[in-house]
Amino acid sequence: MKLRLMLVLAAAALASAVAVAGAAADRGHARGQLFSFSGELLAAPGPNAASLSVQVETGNHAALRALIGASQNQVFAIDPGTQIVIWSHGVPHVGSTADLQQGAYVTVRIRAPRGSTLQTIDATPAKTAAQHAAPAGGRALWLFVGTVGGPQSGGHVALHVTSGNWKVLQAMLGQALDQSFAYDDGTIFLLWQGRVPTVIGPSQLRAGDRITIRIRAPRTAALAEVEATPAAHVGDHEPGSPEQT
Numbered sequence: 001m002k003l004r005l006m007l008v009l010a011a012a013a014l015a016s017a018v019a020v021a022g023a024a025a026d027r028g029h030a031r032g033q034l035f036s037f038s039g040e041l042l043a044a045p046g047p048n049a050a051s052l053s054v055q056v057e058t059g060n061h062a063a064l065r066a067l068i069g070a071s072q073n074q075v076f077a078i079d080p081g082t083q084i085v086i087w088s089h090g091v092p093h094v095g096s097t098a099d100l101q102q103g104a105y106v107t108v109r110i111r112a113p114r115g116s117t118l119q120t121i122d123a124t125p126a127k128t129a130a131q132h133a134a135p136a137g138g139r140a141l142w143l144f145v146g147t148v149g150g151p152q153s154g155g156h157v158a159l160h161v162t163s164g165n166w167k168v169l170q171a172m173l174g175q176a177l178d179q180s181f182a183y184d185d186g187t188i189f190l191l192w193q194g195r196v197p198t199v200i201g202p203s204q205l206r207a208g209d210r211i212t213i214r215i216r217a218p219r220t221a222a223l224a225e226v227e228a229t230p231a232a233h234v235g236d237h238e239p240g241s242p243e244q245t
Helices: 001-032 061-066 118-123 164-170 225-229
Strands: 033-041 051-059 073-077 083-088 093-094 105-112 127-131 139-148 156-164 178-182 190-195 197-201 212-219 233-234
Touching: 033 061, 033 127, 051 061, 051 105, 051 139, 061 118, 105 118, 139 164, 156 164, 156 212, 178 225, 212 225
Parallel strands: 083 127, 190 233
Antiparallel strands: 033 051, 033 105, 051 073, 083 093, 105 127, 139 156, 139 212, 156 178, 190 197, 212 233
16 A cells, blocks of 8 residues: 555656646747847937847847848847846946947847747847947948949949948048948959849949948948958848848
């Protein structure tokens, strides 16, 4: 009798453990996959904001995969449950959207079902949004958008600037719209046909083509310094550029 009671109790304990483990697994599955996006705030959201506009520069594998073929500029949903974290001198504290400033470097973490589309991810309120220092090196993305001014040669691209990210728009204040940008053997030129890119050479750019020019240069660089830095990437008819969004 005693042995039988012990066996019953052991079976009950095992069933309870299995149930707890199953519940934990269900909770983990319900949390969804982590999509982590990092980049610069395109605008200060202000208090009681319902979204964050971010120019994405990097992220985890799931986030970058979701971004394939899409614009770097994304609008992520937030709600009262989103925790805003402000890092200062290595110390974090809880803040609000009113503490987030234009140009600040942020990481937005979203939990969504595995394999979600970018549209679903963007519409899912973020779990956290953390403002912190940009990655070491101080080299920021400068994104210029415009039309080709003429045949390209001699290591420079002539561009009639029509748009860009916030650093570009700030640097272009009071400047002529026609500018010249350096490129070298490390610059990648891509011609986009729909969502399909093809590698081309600079001589294949045509006057009037809408292009994007991406340059990595110090955040505090002057416009002339940025233009003298060889571009990392030139996209001809790139989909999802700031002009289109």
